Amino acid sequence: MLCANCQKNEATxxxxxxxxxxxxxxxxxxxxxxxxGVAIPxxxxxxxxxxxxxxxxxxDAAAVACPKCGLTLADYRQSGRLxxxxxxxxxxxxxxxxxxxxxxxxxxxxKRPGGEGPTREQIAAALAAAVERExxxxxxxxxxxxxxDGANSDAGTG
Numbered sequence: 130m131l132c133a134n135c136q137k138n139e140a141t142x143x144x145x146x147x148x149x150x151x152x153x154x155x156x157x158x159x160x161x162x163x164x165x166g167v168a169i170p171x172x173x174x175x176x177x178x179x180x181x182x183x184x185x186x187x188x189d190a191a192a193v194a195c196p197k198c199g200l201t202l203a204d205y206r207q208s209g210r211l212x213x214x215x216x217x218x219x220x221x222x223x224x225x226x227x228x229x230x231x232x233x234x235x236x237x238x239x240k241r242p243g244g245e246g247p248t249r250e251q252i253a254a255a256l257a258a259a260v261e262r263e264x265x266x267x268x269x270x271x272x273x274x275x276x277x278d279g280a281n282s283d284a285g286t287g
Contacts, residue, residue, distance in 0.1 A: 133157060141157075
């Protein structure tokens with residue numbers, strides 16, 4: 130399938146959005162997705178790891194299902210997406226093994242374990258500087274970064 134934006138490259142990023150009551154699917158190549166600021170949620174390496182979850186009988190994979198949404202382990206392996214929050218409990222063993230292979234340990238320590246990266250104050254200062262020089266694209270990126278860290282919750286900015 131070709132990228133919906135450039136019509137040249139193979140679409141590797143598949144977005145599903147709900148607008149009103151309609152489901153809209155957009156298929157983009159990695160370059161177009163990056164240029165539009167789309168974070169690519171599943172890398173090829175992660176997709177490969179999901180596909181190669183610890184070997185179990187296919188019947189076992191089909192038999193293990195989330196009690197809330199009904200998603201099976203086989204469905205998860207195929208799509209790489211969980212159906213609901215309860216899926217984390219239902220598939221805790223295979224997910225724990227997957228997480229252990231992706232990062233050190235089974236506990237998520239955040240995007241910035243140990244605090245490396247810009248502080249809230251540094252982001253706020255860079256945002257103010259970008260607004261001052263009327264670089265609104267950079268200001269929007271910094272605002273979004275600030276929102277991800279929860280920094281604007283007490284800053285009084287909007």
